[in-house]
Amino acid sequence: MRDGPLNVEEIDLTNEARADVVIIGGGVVGAAIARELSRYNLSMSYWKNILT
């Protein structure tokens, strides 16, 4: 876990990226799941397409 907010541009998918959980969908359901998962010490949770 890192301190403070993450700059979206920092994630580099050209290198091998790993995540404990990937959430596809950044509507209210994906956002709520992401927030709930952030209570736990996962190495990474990605979630996609929060806003278009």
Added chain:
Amino acid sequence: MGTSKANSGILHAGFDAAPGTKKALFNVRGNVLYRQLEAELGIRLKWIGSLVVALEHDNLRVLEELLCRGKENGVPRLEILSRDGLLDREPNLAHGVLGALWSPTAGIVSPFDATLALAENAVHNGVKVLLEQEVEQVLVEQGRVAGVVTDRGIIETPYVINAAGVHAGSVAALAGDESIAITLRKGEYLLFDTSRGDCVRSVLFPTPTKVSKGIVIGPTVHGNLFIGPNALDVACPDDVGTTAGGMSEIIEGARKLIPNLGLGSVITQFAGLRAVAAHDDFIIGPSSFVRGLIHAGGIQSPGLTAAPAIAEAVVEILRDDGLSLTPNPRFVPVRQSRLSFKEQNYTTRQRSFRLNPLHGRIVCRCETVTEAEIVEAIHVPCPAHTLDAVKVRTRAGMGRCQGGVLRSARVSAASKRVGHATKFRTQG
């Protein structure tokens, strides 16, 4: 944000869904959780209650049924009001009204604000967000999820949560799970400016029939009034246009409840798509075909209300599957909520201006949005990359003139100032 940006914004009490369904269970729990989220994340919401209005004698029996169903679902403080009490409460209501089911625990919320608040807090607590990337493939090895391929690269992962809204069926199919069939059902709306916001005090529903929940009329948290939605099956997930027939249908429906509803202050129309699952309930659970794929699909109404409860359930599914979930010691449940410039009083505005002189430039006059707020929207943890995204974060262009005098040149200038290469599109 697909459907989450085009819905009624009602935090339903939970009397509508059949007892024992996921819809009923997660609606009632979600409604309770929003009280906590309001305090923690500063989400803009109002607990104004809802009324299901009976205009015909037959309707009174339906109200009794809804009352029983609500009690069975665990909805507190439901009561049936008589005509006299109702007209005191809602003087614009049709005078032929016979009674109504009153649900004081229903509320209204800004769906953008709720989604962004959850997202920002998640990011603050370590979640990583990939904006505007599409998952093109879900990798499966020996029957188990192994990763996802996006348009910009691969992420290895043992778990994929399918929260793809109207695309939940296609995302499942990407992993080889063809079991999810989603029907798209469009709902159209008319939005009125804030001069009509006090036309009703609570959300008004007609008595539902077997085929339709009917046209709702209600205020928004920003003081507007909306009417809608109708229900029209469509084939294409991009079909969010409005139709002349749809507009007539919702105006006629709304006028049954509020006969003197004028249309002079309508400022816009929009539509959202319901993701309806074959058995009409939410699909929440592990895939029966691919291990590590968890579905949160078919989330039609009351999905906005239910979302926090669905999130709790998904985490439990992951735990049951063996994902190690130790508490994040740095989890901060609270988001520092910001008062918009419009909401600030004179003294606070002066302070804001001293801190950032860009508050002296108004970009959107109807909603009093400053250039500083646009810059901030492009800079926050889940930054805006499109003009639509700026709109939902700041309300620029969402007032009476609907962006007619929005200084989009200033928006672009502001984006350049913070170093965004992204070109602003007018549509998301």
